[in-house]
Amino acid sequence: MHIFKPIKQIRASSEVGQQLKNAILDGGYKAGDKLPSERELIELFQVSRTVVREAIKSLEAGGLVEIRQGATGGAFVKHLTFERLSDACQDLFLMGKLSLPELCQARMLIEPQVARMAAKNCTPEQAKALQEANSHENDSFAYPETVMLRSQVHYLIAEMSGNRFLEAIVKSLLVLLGNQTTKFQPPTDEIHPLGLHDVIVEAVIAKDGAKAEAEMFAHLEDFNQRLIEVECKYMDKHA
Amino acid sequence: MHIFKPIKQIRASSEVGQQLKNAILDGGYKAGDKLPSERELIELFQVSRTVVREAIKSLEAGGLVEIRQGATGGAFVKHLTFERLSDACQDLFLMGKLSLPELCQARMLIEPQVARMAAKNCTPEQAKALQEANSHENDSFAYPETVMLRSQVHYLIAEMSGNRFLEAIVKSLLVLLGNQTTKFQPPTDEIHPLGLHDVIVEAVIAKDGAKAEAEMFAHLEDFNQRLIEVECKYMDKHA
DNA sequence: CATTGGTTATACGTCATACATTTAACCTAA
């Protein structure tokens, strides 16, 4: 007996979107390149403008392209970064599929090792950038700038790890925790007093991986405690 | 002197999409719920069908809703899972923003600790499921089934960690590495001989966290080596 | 009574056209 396969109906817009996406991922269009205009795509795919537009809109929603209007407008391929990851995490978090303690725990598990890797790789230029960032943490007390300033060191260390996957994960965590901190708006010296990063920066620059890992762990243990407390206060106030 | 802020032009479709997204994330619509139909949304937002459709399409592309056609059709809110994360990773990988060695390294950094956490939490039911999965790894040699079977233990351990963020990360890594393995299609016993998980499963069930961590690390060290070799062979053959 | 097959209602999918809006570049006159 012959086996029949069910017909899978595919929407024209999905098909077009898929082909465009493949073209981008395969390197046919690189970051910054402009996809053909709507009119051209109509010709190429022989479909209506509706279909073309929905396909492009899907790509935009997926974060692959950026649509600009006007004379020099069109769909431009974006530089893919960790932001898509972080957006996905943000949505999961907002839907209650992730909790703050889980994020803190994950961070404590990953970032100390990332610090160790960073210490192994640290170049003089990176050392300078690290010190620079660490010395500017006090430039602002206003939200959300203060969050950005005081997490800069973490971002740099993540980049220094040399592993772009771990870098993306850590940055996503930083964005999420930063968003929450900005929402709670605790006094800066309550959530993150000045100087907490000094020993970490020292260790990384000294290429002392073991110490960098240990100090990062200690710092996160302390910070996470503060963050949880801040969250409790916030909850009480807004109950 | 007064400071003027640039006018931010927002597209109607983006605005509608954002409002719908917020409604979903805030819990106004839960997983499985149906958003209003296009006609109703036209009434609610007082915009054209074009705008409504593009908004919904964006949500679909973002993985938040699933659109079904027909009499009982409409946009239904999806259960958010790690799949969005894994899709994002997949795209980064396909665009060359992530390499196989980086993924392997990240896995070696995370999964052993996840195994330790799983060992801490292991319940009798989970122990049984783990043994069950481990005993069925030989049920198929055909791709892609064999990949799924031989990675099942890793999926279960990730779930047992009790940390949904780490679970999502590990699963995303498993999907990615699984995809690559399926692409290379090496002989099953070359990439992953039977029995490699036995000691890990034993340790987890015995609630021996330290041993689970160590055995997982050793296993990954071995497996990653095999995977890299398989990739080299594949590259040579398809050069 | 049950099953088959047709009908209908509903909602999404696609097409076509017209017009609005945005933006850069060009042009023109004071």
Place this chain on the structure above:
DNA sequence: TTAGGTTAAATGTATGACGTATAACCAATG
């Protein structure tokens, strides 16, 4: 020279018509 208008190219929105998919209802037939 420059302010200001014009034009062209591209996306954004509106509208109406028709196509397609799907479930539910219904009716005829055995």
